[in-house]
Amino acid sequence: MADAAVPAREGGGAPGDAGPGTDASDSKAAGDQPRGPGAGALLGWLFLLPALVVLAVLVAYPIVWSLVRSLYGADGWSDFTGLHNYKELFTDDDTFTALKNNLIWVLVVPAVVTALGLVFAVLTERVRFATAFKLILFMPMAVSMLAAGIIFRLVYDHDPDKGVANAVVVGVHDAFSEGAPYPGARPRGNAGFDAAGGGFVTKAATPAGGTALLPLVALTADKVPSDAQPAPLAPPAPGAGVSGVVWLDFSPGNAGTPGQVDRGEKGLPGVKIEAVRGGHTVGSATTRADGSFTLPASATKGGPVQLRLAESNFATSFGGYDWLGPSLITPAIIGAYVWMWAGFAMVLIAAGLAAIPRDALEAARVDGATEWQVFRRVTVPLLAPVLAVVMVTLVINVLKVFDLVYIVSLGSSQKEANVLALQMYLASFGGGNNQGLGSAIGIVLFLLVLPAMLFNIRRFRRENR
Amino acid sequence: MRRFVGAVAAASLLAVGLTACSDDNDKGSNTPSSAASGQGSGQQLPSLKGQTVSVAAVWTGDEQAAFKKVLAEFEKRTGAKTEFVPTGDSASAFLGTRVAGGNPPDVAILAQPGVLKQFAQQGWIKPLSDDVKNTVQQNFSPQWQTLASYQDKLYGVYYKGANKSLIWYNAKVYDTAGAKESATWDDLLKNAALISDSGTPPFAIGGADGWVLTDWFENIYLSQAGPAMYDKLAKHQIPWTDPTVAKALEVLGQVWSRNDWLPGGSGGALQTEFPASVTQAFGDPAKAGMVPGADFIGTNIIKSTKAKIGTDAKFFGFPAVDNGKAPVVTGGDVAVAMKDSAGAQALLNFLASPDAAKIWAEQGGYISPNKNLDPAAYHDDATRKIAANLIAAGDDFRFDMSDQAPAAFGGTKGEGEWRDLQDFLRKPDDIPGAQAKLEADAAKAFQGS
Numbered sequence: 001m002a003d004a005a006v007p008a009r010e011g012g013g014a015p016g017d018a019g020p021g022t023d024a025s026d027s028k029a030a031g032d033q034p035r036g037p038g039a040g041a042l043l044g045w046l047f048l049l050p051a052l053v054v055l056a057v058l059v060a061y062p063i064v065w066s067l068v069r070s071l072y073g074a075d076g077w078s079d080f081t082g083l084h085n086y087k088e089l090f091t092d093d094d095t096f097t098a099l100k101n102n103l104i105w106v107l108v109v110p111a112v113v114t115a116l117g118l119v120f121a122v123l124t125e126r127v128r129f130a131t132a133f134k135l136i137l138f139m140p141m142a143v144s145m146l147a148a149g150i151i152f153r154l155v156y157d158h159d160p161d162k163g164v165a166n167a168v169v170v171g172v173h174d175a176f177s178e179g180a181p182y183p184g185a186r187p188r189g190n191a192g193f194d195a196a197g198g199g200f201v202t203k204a205a206t207p208a209g210g211t212a213l214l215p216l217v218a219l220t221a222d223k224v225p226s227d228a229q230p231a232p233l234a235p236p237a238p239g240a241g242v243s244g245v246v247w248l249d250f251s252p253g254n255a256g257t258p259g260q261v262d263r264g265e266k267g268l269p270g271v272k273i274e275a276v277r278g279g280h281t282v283g284s285a286t287t288r289a290d291g292s293f294t295l296p297a298s299a300t301k302g303g304p305v306q307l308r309l310a311e312s313n314f315a316t317s318f319g320g321y322d323w324l325g326p327s328l329i330t331p332a333i334i335g336a337y338v339w340m341w342a343g344f345a346m347v348l349i350a351a352g353l354a355a356i357p358r359d360a361l362e363a364a365r366v367d368g369a370t371e372w373q374v375f376r377r378v379t380v381p382l383l384a385p386v387l388a389v390v391m392v393t394l395v396i397n398v399l400k401v402f403d404l405v406y407i408v409s410l411g412s413s414q415k416e417a418n419v420l421a422l423q424m425y426l427a428s429f430g431g432g433n434n435q436g437l438g439s440a441i442g443i444v445l446f447l448l449v450l451p452a453m454l455f456n457i458r459r460f461r462r463e464n465r
Numbered sequence: 466m467r468r469f470v471g472a473v474a475a476a477s478l479l480a481v482g483l484t485a486c487s488d489d490n491d492k493g494s495n496t497p498s499s500a501a502s503g504q505g506s507g508q509q510l511p512s513l514k515g516q517t518v519s520v521a522a523v524w525t526g527d528e529q530a531a532f533k534k535v536l537a538e539f540e541k542r543t544g545a546k547t548e549f550v551p552t553g554d555s556a557s558a559f560l561g562t563r564v565a566g567g568n569p570p571d572v573a574i575l576a577q578p579g580v581l582k583q584f585a586q587q588g589w590i591k592p593l594s595d596d597v598k599n600t601v602q603q604n605f606s607p608q609w610q611t612l613a614s615y616q617d618k619l620y621g622v623y624y625k626g627a628n629k630s631l632i633w634y635n636a637k638v639y640d641t642a643g644a645k646e647s648a649t650w651d652d653l654l655k656n657a658a659l660i661s662d663s664g665t666p667p668f669a670i671g672g673a674d675g676w677v678l679t680d681w682f683e684n685i686y687l688s689q690a691g692p693a694m695y696d697k698l699a700k701h702q703i704p705w706t707d708p709t710v711a712k713a714l715e716v717l718g719q720v721w722s723r724n725d726w727l728p729g730g731s732g733g734a735l736q737t738e739f740p741a742s743v744t745q746a747f748g749d750p751a752k753a754g755m756v757p758g759a760d761f762i763g764t765n766i767i768k769s770t771k772a773k774i775g776t777d778a779k780f781f782g783f784p785a786v787d788n789g790k791a792p793v794v795t796g797g798d799v800a801v802a803m804k805d806s807a808g809a810q811a812l813l814n815f816l817a818s819p820d821a822a823k824i825w826a827e828q829g830g831y832i833s834p835n836k837n838l839d840p841a842a843y844h845d846d847a848t849r850k851i852a853a854n855l856i857a858a859g860d861d862f863r864f865d866m867s868d869q870a871p872a873a874f875g876g877t878k879g880e881g882e883w884r885d886l887q888d889f890l891r892k893p894d895d896i897p898g899a900q901a902k903l904e905a906d907a908a909k910a911f912q913g914s
Binding site: 184189218219220250252255322325326410411413426 | 891
């Protein structure tokens with residue numbers, strides 16, 4: 001982009017146009033009058049020739065070639081399809097997703113990055129060790145996209161033991177809500193129980209003076225609390241209420257008899273048991289260290305009760321978010337991109353900030369403006385040209401984003417993360433090998449970048465005047 | 466990608482094998498020449514003094530070193546010189562440029578049957594001479610010959626095989642749960658339930674890598690629908706909307722729909738890459754009980770976990786589904802002649818012999834489709850068992866289906882069958898939807914080829 005812009009701003013035509021040569025040599029010839037116009041023009045052309053050749057070979061030719069190629073199908077030059085590729089581009093689901101994602105990227109990233117850069121730049125002006133701070137913020141720019149992609153693949157790992165993002169989310173979540181004591185535990189094959197909203201209810205009702213055995217499985221031995229006692233072989237005397245025992249009905253090697261307390265099987269302390277009758281909770285108890293519990297007589301006064309093991313005992317622990325899953329993948333990658341580019345925006349804006357005349361700020365302060373007003377009414381307007389440069393540069397960069405998306409997304413979410421540059425590669429070389437479609441996407445991408453480029457070129461020319 | 470994983474994995478298994486048996490190696494390189502004349506196939510190799518035979522293959526590192534021992538034996542027997550040319554990851558592109566430059570190697574070793582067909586169609590490879598054909602017919606089951614043929618002409622020798630129908634399990638998890646190896650799918654489900662009851666999710670699935678899922682499907686489909694249907698589906702002669710596919714997806718759903726059977730549920734599986742799934746099952750603490758997949762899982766176990774194969778990590782063949790036979794899905798590397806030279810045919814003849822297979826087998830990290838190779842030659846019991854499983858399948862094994870399909874369908878990240886099965890893992894209830902997507906993608910990809 002930069003190499004195309006430099007020669008173009010000298011002239012004024014589109015990149016690769018023969019125009020720049022004449023314009024530039026004319027102005028040069030006008031500049032140094034002494035020589036004859038013919039010789040000057042010739043010399044100008046001579047100096048321009050290498051640049052023109054390079055430009056033609058590396059910029060103009062590929063653009064024209066892509067344009068022509070985009071009119072042919074997958075099989076090459078024998079397969080003229082006219083505008084079919086462009087039609088496919090806008091009707092194909094994958095490409096459409098890519099287009100949509102590109103739009104999200106362009107709307108979100110430049111704004112967020114510029115805003116963050118502005119905040120950092122203004123704040124670092126006021127802290128000590130500003131240079132160190134800036135250096136650290138700028139550091140991600142020194143990391144290659146590939147390395148950043150690999151880093152963020154790890155950051156977003158699903159397993160909280162590996163991925164920082166989920167480790168933080170899970171840590172915060174667990175700090176505010178205590179996890180269930182026995183996540184994932186359940187009755188064996190749900191025998192004798194009905195599932196009830198994450199918990200379980202016994203099918204049979206237990207009358208007053210009855211006992212209940214509530215066996216649970218799907219817990220590894222190390223998840224049983226260390227203070228758990230072996231379960232009693234028979235439940236304690238119920239008295240006028242109901243008694244029972246909740247225990248881990250799985251001994252190593254599946255040696256025990258299912259549904260029966262075997263020697264050595266441990267009780268599960270701290271399980272909340274509720275007595276239910278006709279949909280109403282009529283009593284509750286918590287299991288003791290050996291897993292036994294006794295419901296008071298008041299619970300069974302009105303007849304037999306069903307026993308409910310509430311969901312709060314078993315709710316599976318919060319495992320974090322699927323950062324790399326289809327729904328979060330684009331925001332996740334955008335996060336990584338912002339991490340990389342915020343430093344870039346900060347450095348450019350800080351440079352602009354340093355160039356703002358101090359007297360304007362001082363004058364505003366003397367006039368009694370608050371710091372916010374100074375920022376809002378003086379700093380930002382004076383910085384506007386720099387902010388525009390940063391934004392436009394980012395728009396161009398964001399439209400071309402490829403590597404980060406390709407590396408961070410998994411096979412199972414690549415489609416949802418797709419952007420045009422990636423789709424261009426996939427269509428051309430990723431199995432389908434349809435370089436016609438790939439060329440068409442390339443041309444569309446070029447057209448999308450063009451307004452931003454023209455804006456930059458015009459601005460450069462204005463500044464040069 | 467998958468080939469790359471396999472190659473890396475196999476290379477590292479070999480690394481372990483090599484250090485463990487360096488004294489066997491000496492024996493190995495001494496015996497063949499003396500033993501060959503006695504017990505060998507009575508093979509007559511021509512004298513090729515002064516000639517050079519070049520061989521291009523993807524192998525690097527330990528695999529390359531092992532194969533060079535095979536070439537050394539060939540040199541000893543014929544007097545020819547050999548030259549090993551590494552092709553890099555993209556073998557077909559590399560060979561294409563060599564052909565275009567008028568300088569193909571004498572022999573090339575290819576990893577996909579599709580590439581062999583493509584090369585044969587373009588006339589880049591030469592049919593086997595009658596001599597070599599005889600050797601191949603003696604030593605390989607007809608199915609391997611079919612795989613190496615194009616339009617009824619035999620072009621290649623399957624020198625190296627891979628067995629993708631294994632279930633690797635964590636012996637400690639199995640013992641704790643009281644689970645046993647299974648010969649049928651129903652029994653596998655029962656044992657999986659038992660493992661789940663013991664508190665460990667039974668299956669680790671590297672669902673972020675699409676080829677892991679296609680291997681699951683292929684094993685189930687081959688066993689349930691049978692080899693004949695498998696061949697038709699592989700060639701897209703029947704559509705993916707066929708009822709047999711629906712049945713196989715239903716069977717898949719019996720595992721894939723059980724969120725409590727997969728560590729982290731299906732969402733977790735879809736974000737787990739293949740190497741991580743192996744660590745889930747064989748790391749400490751174990752987060753899963755077993756990983757179905759290929760022989761090279763063994764090398765991942767050695768490389769990234771502390772589990773010992775044979776004691777901590779064991780395996781059994783993929784169980785039979787419904788009334789079918791237990792499936793054997795394979796991969797393999799086929800050697801072809803790219804020049805009409807006596808040296809090329811002689812080398813192929815040698816590679817088709819049990820003697821050549823024996824040299825690499827003794828070094829480990831290798832299984833041979835050669836049915837006349839004495840199983841005693843294998844470096845360790847695990848490899849011997851994997852190879853036995855492959856040979857026992859006779860003609861009922863089938864080559865990996867996704868590797869036979871056009872790359873856009875069977876071999877591209879985020880596309881085709883890979884992606885469609887990932888979607889199915891996410892939503893295992895929607896069988897017709899998955900079939901429709903598979904068929905649409907298959908139709909598009911096969912139309913181009």
